[in-house]
Amino acid sequence: MKRITSLFIVLILILSSLTACGNSESSEPPQTTAASGETKAPSGSDATQDASATDTTDAEPSDEDEDLAEINILFWTLNTVPGDLEMVEEAINEITREKINTEIHLQIVDMGSYAQQVNLAISSGEKLDLMVTLPGDTAHFNAMTSQNQLQGLSELLEEYAPELMETVPEQWFAGTTVDGEIYSVTSLGDKATPLCFICRTDILEETGIDPATLKNANDFTDLFAKVKEVDPTIIPLCGGNRGFLTSPYMIDADGNFFSYDGLGEGNNSIIAVMPGDGSTISDRYETEEYKSTTNWVHNWYEAGYVDKDLANKDDTAESAVQMGTAFGFFKMVSGGEYGAVAISQSTGYDMTAVFLDDAVITTGLIRKFSWAVPQGATEPEAAVKFLNLLYTDEEVLNLMTWGIEDVHYRTLEDGTIDFLEGQDASSCGYFLGDCTAILGNGFLAKVRAGQPADLREQLYELNMNAKVSDFLGFGIDNGPVENTLTALTNVINELRPMLASGVSGEDGVDQLVAKLKGADVDAYVATMQQQLDDWIAANK
Numbered sequence: 001m002k003r004i005t006s007l008f009i010v011l012i013l014i015l016s017s018l019t020a021c022g023n024s025e026s027s028e029p030p031q032t033t034a035a036s037g038e039t040k041a042p043s044g045s046d047a048t049q050d051a052s053a054t055d056t057t058d059a060e061p062s063d064e065d066e067d068l069a070e071i072n073i074l075f076w077t078l079n080t081v082p083g084d085l086e087m088v089e090e091a092i093n094e095i096t097r098e099k100i101n102t103e104i105h106l107q108i109v110d111m112g113s114y115a116q117q118v119n120l121a122i123s124s125g126e127k128l129d130l131m132v133t134l135p136g137d138t139a140h141f142n143a144m145t146s147q148n149q150l151q152g153l154s155e156l157l158e159e160y161a162p163e164l165m166e167t168v169p170e171q172w173f174a175g176t177t178v179d180g181e182i183y184s185v186t187s188l189g190d191k192a193t194p195l196c197f198i199c200r201t202d203i204l205e206e207t208g209i210d211p212a213t214l215k216n217a218n219d220f221t222d223l224f225a226k227v228k229e230v231d232p233t234i235i236p237l238c239g240g241n242r243g244f245l246t247s248p249y250m251i252d253a254d255g256n257f258f259s260y261d262g263l264g265e266g267n268n269s270i271i272a273v274m275p276g277d278g279s280t281i282s283d284r285y286e287t288e289e290y291k292s293t294t295n296w297v298h299n300w301y302e303a304g305y306v307d308k309d310l311a312n313k314d315d316t317a318e319s320a321v322q323m324g325t326a327f328g329f330f331k332m333v334s335g336g337e338y339g340a341v342a343i344s345q346s347t348g349y350d351m352t353a354v355f356l357d358d359a360v361i362t363t364g365l366i367r368k369f370s371w372a373v374p375q376g377a378t379e380p381e382a383a384v385k386f387l388n389l390l391y392t393d394e395e396v397l398n399l400m401t402w403g404i405e406d407v408h409y410r411t412l413e414d415g416t417i418d419f420l421e422g423q424d425a426s427s428c429g430y431f432l433g434d435c436t437a438i439l440g441n442g443f444l445a446k447v448r449a450g451q452p453a454d455l456r457e458q459l460y461e462l463n464m465n466a467k468v469s470d471f472l473g474f475g476i477d478n479g480p481v482e483n484t485l486t487a488l489t490n491v492i493n494e495l496r497p498m499l500a501s502g503v504s505g506e507d508g509v510d511q512l513v514a515k516l517k518g519a520d521v522d523a524y525v526a527t528m529q530q531q532l533d534d535w536i537a538a539n540k
Contacts, residue, residue: 069102069382071129074121075439076114077432078316079346084403084429092399099393100385106400108432112314115139122149122374129377130387132438133184133370135246136268141176141367145183146478146485151373151380152181160381161388167441168391169464174473175264175366184372188391189442190339190459191366192359192466195249195257198343199328200321201350206230214354217255217296224305227327236305238326240317243500244297244306245330248272248364249357250284253292257356260284261469263532264363264476268492270485270521271528273471279536281529283513283521291509294499301502310501318433321347330356338451342434345425345448362469369438390440397444403430411446418449474535481527487519 082088089106096102109117115137121128133141144150157165165173168188176184197214204211207226213219224236237244245251247269248262262269263281272284284290300306307313307320317329333339333353340353371387373380389396402409402417408430409417425431436442447455478485495512498504504511 066101068097069100069379070105071102071377071379071382071386072105072107072127073383073386074107074109074117074128074131076111076132076134077108077435078111078318079425079431079433081108081110082403082430082432084408087407088399088403088430091404092396095393095396095399096386096389099389100382102379102382102386104386111316122376125376127378128374129379129383131372131374132187133367133372135368141184141370141372142265142476142478144372145178146482149375150183151375151377152183153185153373153384154180154182156373156380156384157182157185160384161391164388164391171468171472172366175363175475176370177473178475178477184367184370185387185391186366187369187371187438187440187442189369189437189439190463191361191437192459192463193332193365193437194355194359195259195357196331196333196339197328197354197356198331198333198340198351199354200347201352203227203230203234203327204352211352211354215356216257217251219255221300221303221305224300224303228304234324235307235320235326236328237300238307238317238320238329239310239501240315240329240331242311242313242497244310244502245293245500246332248362249330249332250287250289250293251296252289255296258289259357259360260289261360261362261471262364263471263474263528264367268489268496269364270488270492270516271525279471279532281525281532283516283525285509285516286513291506294504294509295506297500297502298505306502311497311503318343318346321349321351338455339434341450342448344450346433348425358467360467360469361463361472363472363474366472371440387440392441392444394444397440398446401432401435401439401442401445403428409446412449415453416447416449416451471532471535473539474532476528477531481524484520484524488516488521488524491515491519 085106085108089104092106093103096104107117111134115134118128118131118134118139120126131139133139133144137143141150164185168185172186172188172191173182176182176186197220207223207230209223209226214223220237227234227236240246247265248259249257250260251257258275260272260274262272262284265271270283270285271281272287273279273281274284274287274289297306301308307326317326317331320326321329331343333343340351343353344351371390373383377383390400391397398405405411405417406420408420408428410420411417419425419428425433434448436445439445443456443460445456447453452458491512495504495508495515499508499512
């Protein structure tokens with residue numbers, strides 16, 4: 001009987017063991033504690049060492065155990081799409097596979113067709129996990145948030161990008177926050193971007209005009225006339241985005257350039273807080289300053305100083321200079337006085353920058369270039385993990401910005417970088433131009449030859465100490481007036497290019513204002529005014 005009983009006990013133990021091994025439904029392995037009554041081996045014994053060497057039931061799954069995430073990233077270039085894109089993509093993936101268990105796929109398009117590409121990807125359900133917003137158009141932060149096209153990022157950033165949250169100034173997050181939720185991360189680059197006139201140095205020298213004397217529109221009228229004398233075949237003034245002046249700048253009746261606060265709206269902005277108006281919002285197209293701006297540009301158009309076809313062009317101003325057909329353009333320049341060096345590399349000509357105003361960091365500038373996760377993204381967590389690298393990992397940032405060292409650029413003795421011998425922007429295989437104001441943390445980017453080796457440090461200090469708008473953090477909520485905004489935008493898209501490019505004059509402004517009135521612009525302005533008043537009251 002003793003022998004039978006012993007065999008029976010052994011059988012029960014075996015069956016119990018098999019049952020325990022085959023049970024896969026338990027989410028957590030049983031925990032062994034001193035209170036369980038089990039005998040524990042003395043510390044440092046062979047039994048403890050064997051258990052620690054073989055027991056992995058408490059181990060968390062590693063990244064290698066998880067499926068590799070794949071994310072599609074969309075952004076634009078002012079230059080041609082690089083031929084070595086796949087090579088650079090693989091170099092980045094060698095890092096991201098190890099650090100965040102993710103592979104990226106870069107989609108780079110020219111800026112002129114970027115909004116179209118974004119709309120197509122979103123409307124067709126194409127895989128798109130991370131993108132950068134545009135300064136205007138339907139890919140602008142305001143347009144995309146009002147259409148509920150972007151995912152809220154607050155929790156994702158807190159969990160997957162804590163280093164990014166510590167890197168970007170807290171105040172800047174206010175610019176991309178709506179109703180307490182962060183919807184994108186502004187690029188950490190040169191936001192302190194004043195208005196400049198950028199022009200070919202060789203032609204400027206031939207005119208004999210000192211750039212230091214170029215202060216207002218009258219001075220530029222004289223300059224454009226001289227340029228036509230020097231070279232009748234060249235266009236003195238070209239532009240981009242179907243216009244010559246970008247938001248938030250205008251020219252008053254005396255020819256002075258000045259900035260207004262567009263409260264976060266882009267190039268097609270409807271509202272403005274004009275200098276001296278406190279917190280009063282205006283329809284900017286009804287202001288005398290908008291009419292005078294239009295008159296200046298129209299006069300230049302009539303005199304033959306501007307690109308006659310600009311109203312129908314999506315090309316950038318840089319591309320017109322690069323083709324040798326244009327002299328200069330107005331632009332908000334990233335990089336301060338050294339911004340012209342980067343533009344020189346893009347155009348192939350030595351360029352001079354003439355500064356026309358001081359920089360103020362506004363909500364519009366914060367929203368101008370920002371990184372967002374579209375609502376339909378399939379890998380939002382992986383997208384935010386990569387975004388964290390783009391703001392904190394110098395190697396990833398520079399691969400995406402400049403390509404591969406000793407393949408697409410070389411490092412000089414002073415630490416700056418330049419093309420390899422015999423190469424230039426068109427032949428190096430990967431050249432996006434200076435996109436440090438767009439791609440993540442531009443302050444981590446290497447500096448091109450011809451600029452001070454400590455340029456990034458200089459720009460960082462400049463931006464951290466720049467004047468900030470009184471309304472930074474005020475976020476427009478277009479939800480209550482979405483239909484009105486659509487009607488207003490349709491009117492602006494129809495008529496603004498003719499005004500912004502100089503084709504139409506004062507009569508065109510009157511026509512635009514009348515159509516905006518018919519589309520209920522007054523109700524839109526009143527709604528925005530109420531929102532601003534409420535924001536001011538809550539943020540005294």
